[in-house]
Amino acid sequence: MAQLGNEDLEAFLAALAPRLRVAVIHGGDKTVPGAVLQQTPNCRPWRSYATVAGAIGRSLEQLGFRDVVLLPDDRNLPARLEAERIQLAWLNTGGMQGRDPMAHAPALLELLGIPYIGHDPLNASRLDNKHVFKRELQALGLPTAPFVVWAPSRGTYEAEGPEARSAFGDYAGPFVVKPVSGRASVLVDVVANRLELPAAVERVHSAMRSAALVEPYLPGREFCVSVGGPVACRGRRLFQADGPLAFSALERLLDADEPIFTSMDQRPITAERARALAPEEAALREELFDLARQIYRGFDLEFLVRVDLRMDAAGRLMVLEANPKPDLQHGNGAVNLTTLGISDQGMDYDDLVMGLVAERLQRALLGRDLGHPQLVAIESIVKAAAVAEAPRS
Numbered sequence: 128m129a130q131l132g133n134e135d136l137e138a139f140l141a142a143l144a145p146r147l148r149v150a151v152i153h154g155g156d157k158t159v160p161g162a163v164l165q166q167t168p169n170c171r172p173w174r175s176y177a178t179v180a181g182a183i184g185r186s187l188e189q190l191g192f193r194d195v196v197l198l199p200d201d202r203n204l205p206a207r208l209e210a211e212r213i214q215l216a217w218l219n220t221g222g223m224q225g226r227d228p229m230a231h232a233p234a235l236l237e238l239l240g241i242p243y244i245g246h247d248p249l250n251a252s253r254l255d256n257k258h259v260f261k262r263e264l265q266a267l268g269l270p271t272a273p274f275v276v277w278a279p280s281r282g283t284y285e286a287e288g289p290e291a292r293s294a295f296g297d298y299a300g301p302f303v304v305k306p307v308s309g310r311a312s313v314l315v316d317v318v319a320n321r322l323e324l325p326a327a328v329e330r331v332h333s334a335m336r337s338a339a340l341v342e343p344y345l346p347g348r349e350f351c352v353s354v355g356g357p358v359a360c361r362g363r364r365l366f367q368a369d370g371p372l373a374f375s376a377l378e379r380l381l382d383a384d385e386p387i388f389t390s391m392d393q394r395p396i397t398a399e400r401a402r403a404l405a406p407e408e409a410a411l412r413e414e415l416f417d418l419a420r421q422i423y424r425g426f427d428l429e430f431l432v433r434v435d436l437r438m439d440a441a442g443r444l445m446v447l448e449a450n451p452k453p454d455l456q457h458g459n460g461a462v463n464l465t466t467l468g469i470s471d472q473g474m475d476y477d478d479l480v481m482g483l484v485a486e487r488l489q490r491a492l493l494g495r496d497l498g499h500p501q502l503v504a505i506e507s508i509v510k511a512a513a514v515a516e517a518p519r520s
Contacts, residue, residue, distance in 0.1 A: 131492055133365040136358070139492075140365075140485055144191035150213045151187070152232055153180035155201030155223045162201040167224050170337040171255070171306070172313040175199075180219045182457040186480040187217075190363075200232045205239060218245030221255075221310060221452055226337070229255040229308070229451060244487050246430050246451050254432065254451035257340050258307045264446055267425045269418065271446045272439070274342040276307060277328050284328040284341070286321040291341075301344040303387065304328055306335045310452075317344055317386045345445055347438025349379040349388060351401075353453060353465045354419035355431040358489045359482035361473045367489075371423035373416035375433075375468035377401040396454070396462050403468040414444060422449055429490065431483060433465055455479075 131139070154175045157163045177197065184195045198207050200220040208216070216236055222228020234248040246254065253259045258276040265271065273294040277284045285291060300320035304327040309315070314334055316327045324341060331339035353375045357368040379388050379401050388400075404412045419434045426449075433453035436444050454463040457476045466476050474482075 131489060133367060136485055136489060136492075137365050140481075140488060141191065143488070145193050147192060147214050148194040148196075148212050149187060149192055149215045149217065150196050150198045150208060150211060151180045151184045151217045152198050152200050152204070152220050153177045154220045155199035155204075157201075157224045159199075159201070161203065162199070163224065164202065168336045169224050169228070170226050170335055171221060171228050171308040172310050172335070173223065174221060174310065176219050176221065176452075179454065179456050180217075182461075182476075183217055183219055183455060183480060186457070186477050187484075189477055190481050190484075204232075204235065208239065208241060213241060216241055216243040216245075218243050219452065219455070227252045227256070227308070242487075242491075244430065244483055246428070250426060250428060250430075251451055254426070254449050255308050257305070257309075257448050258338065260448060261340075261446075263426065264422075267421070269421060269425070269446055270444060272342045272345060274340055276338050276340050278338040279332040279336065284325045284339070286324045291321070295343060298343055301386075302327075303342050303344050304331060305340050306331050307338045307340050308335075310450075311454075312388055315387060344386065345437040345439050347440065347442060349381065349435070349437045350377065350415055350444070351379060351433055351435045351464050352376045352415040352419045353431060353433045353469075354416075354423045355483065356423075356429065356486040356490075358486040359472075359474070360478040360485065363478065363481065365482070365485050371420045371428075372472075373419040373423075374472045374474070375465055376404050376412045376415045377464060377468050378404060379464075396456075396464060398462050398467065401464055401467055403471060418444065418446065422446070429487075431465070 154173065155162050156175060157166050180197050184197055187195050196211055198204060200223055218232050220232050222231045230248040230252040233243060233245055233251055236243045237248065253263065258274065261271045261274055275290050275294050302318050302324060303315065304318060304324065305315040314331055316330065318324055318327045328339040328341065352373055354371050354373040357370055357372055359366060359368065359372050381388065415436065422434055431453060433450040435447040435450065437447055439445055453465045455465060456463045466479060469479060
């Protein structure tokens with residue numbers, strides 16, 4: 128099936144919006160009675176993201192979706208999806224507990240056969256596990272700092288061991304220690320030298336019951352850039368780029384007491400904490416865009432990510448991570464790094480949401496995706512809508 132033009136895709140989207148029953152899924156709370164069979168440790172710092180799910184839901188309603196509900200990601204989700212007769216889900220959850228929680232909701236929806244907007248289970252997991260992500264960056268030839276990953280089962284971190292020597296050589300510090308799966312700089316620690324590393328690694332092990340990642344501290348400027356699929360929206364009109372659309376290239380502005388960007392849990396994101404790159408920084412902006420596009424293509428992504436980068440002492444960009452669930456707060460003065468610079472593209476928040484829905488719809492209609500398990504349901508809905516609503520030629 129050929130790729131649809133913008134006007135045809137808009138017509139399909141307009142036909143689908145009032146017909147689809149949509150759920151925006153946020154993180155469940157394991158302390159709520161009945162949410163789980165048994166509570167287990169969180170291997171990723173937990174957050175419900177319910178407020179952000181509400182913002183996404185309101186945006187969908189403004190775009191013409193009439194049946195939108197918010198549902199928590201917990202053991203009751205399958206029954207709720209069935210009771211609400213949900214046809215499409217938007218994943219805005221980081222999971223609830225256990226290992227690889229970012230992959231739990233997409234894996235469940237794959238099992239149930241419900242199409243969704245978000246990363247598939249494999250990409251959700253490998254993006255959220257920083258050591259896996261960095262190993263794949265190395266395989267793709269993309270720049271990232273050397274690192275060592277240390278699991279709790281290995282005991283005390285060996286700061287002078289063979290792995291550390293192989294990764295860091297004679298580099299004495301400072302270092303950054305972080306959970307391999309995390310969010311918002313929670314439990315990220317900067318230590319001055321090798322002697323402080325065992326204690327910092329143990330803090331991660333104790334708090335998260337999961338592996339810690341150790342890498343050199345990069346002393347340069349810090350940046351982020353967002354990237355999604357080629358189908359996007361500007362002024363509520365769809366357009367299609369030649370490849371992945373990179374946007375919102377920002378420099379994160381660090382205060383004097385911030386060696387790294389402080390967790391948003393401690394210091395909320397404001398417009399003063401980041402800036403769009405200036406016109407005279409066009410070459411730097413294009414380098415950020417190019418790296419983001421390479422990651423999107425190299426990992427065969429199907430949904431939005433925010434790529435975080437930092438310069439080393441020589442001014443070379445190094446990829447830190449690709450956030451699989453970038454913050455999409457909106458309304459009541461909320462600021463997020465994905466849409467802070469989106470006006471440079473002539474886009475706003477609702478444009479971003481509409482583009483992400485349209486990108487998923489386009490993939491359902493592409494011949495190369497015919498039969499893809501999580502797109503079959505969308506395709507059947509699209510065909511029904513096309514018969515009833517599409518303009519006759």
